[in-house]
Amino acid sequence: MSLGSFIKKQFIDVLQWNEESDGTLAWRYPMEDFEIQYGASLTVRDSQMAVFVNEGKVADVFGPGMYKLTTQTIPVLTYLKNWDKLFESPFKSDVYFFSTRLQLGRKWGTPQPITIRDKDFGMVRLRAFGMYSYKLLDPKKFFTEISGTRATYTVDELEQQLRNLVVATMSATLGGSELPFLDMAANQILLAERMQATMAPTFDRYGLTLDNFAVENISLPEELQKAIDTRISMGMVGDLGKYTQYQVANSMPLAAQNEGGLAGVGAGLAAGVGMGQVMMDALRGSQAPAAPVAPAAAPVPAAAPAADDPEARLAKLKSLLDKGLVTQADYDSAKAEILKQLIG
DSSP: OOHHHHHHHHTOOEEOOOOOSSSEEEEEOOOGGGOOOTTOEEEEOTTEEEEEEETTEEEEEEOSEEEEOOOSOOHHHHHHHTGGGTTOOSOOEEEEEEEOSOEEEEEEEOSSOEEEEETTTEEEEEEEEEEEEEEEOOHHHHIIIIITTOSEEEHHHHHHHHHHHHHHHHHHHHHHHOOOHHHHGGGHHHHHHHHHHHHHHHHHHTTEEEEEEEEEEEEOOHHHHHHHHHHHHHHHHOOHHHHHHHHHHHHHHHHHHSTTTHHHHSSHHHHHHHHHHHHHHHHHTTSOOOOOOOOOOOOOOOOOOOOOOHHHHHHHHHHHHHTTSSOHHHHHHHHHHHHHHHHO
8 A cells, every 4th residue: 555545545534425426326335455543534415314324234324414433443543553454454344324305206107907807897817007205314334235335236236126016915905905906096095095004014124214106097908998898888889779770870861872872882782781780770779579560462453344325415415405515417417327337
């Protein structure tokens, strides 16, 4: 070790952490050979806490404020006593800073659908996602359970563990809620409260506190959502018979506009007749089928008019004469003609 490094180490008497960016939960103060000068000053700012580790054990936890450190590491005396060890002190100490700021906008979601029992649909597969926020509350627990002796530990590194915890808890909560899927959307706040209460002990074990938890959406896979949409549509229709009649009545003007009228809707005349039958059946609805009408009796052909009877013709001529419509000469001539035809 150079004399310059040895002298520089003796003037490291202020330990502090100026957070340069977001996303870091734990940071170890970089000290030469892990040695802290006797009586050094430790400054912990608001939204921070510090853990002093002496000889491999957590010696103390410091909240916001300024502190004087007294340790067994006395650099000058140690170096004089250990000149044969190249001035390497046998007493090692560390200071770790922890961010206690609220970690907002953390996202969670189910990578795969979760299968649960449902009162209405039997078995359904659900997807869910939302947001949560947390903060570090007990740095000693976090140090011993999570971060350890690493130089830094980030929010992203912790994220995967927390997300897996959230998904596992959500699966258990939804599976045991006995709440039908159709009611879940109206009870998302209640589900979020249950999940937050369930996860709180685990967060506490890691030295964390779950500040807020929200369920933003619970949905079904696309194919199941289509089936529910169809069921909802049927419920909105109400009387299916009346709805069918209404649809048929609306479709008739459109069918009539096609070339060939109703027959043009199908494939040729046969299709048109078949469609017409279906429409008529739909319009009848649930009414009883009308009684078959007996075929009308074939009309009796009118009897051919009989040939004029000579007596009738003579009587008609006499009537015309009496009315003055014909002269006596005309009557006599016509009478002679009739008698001639009669006698031959």
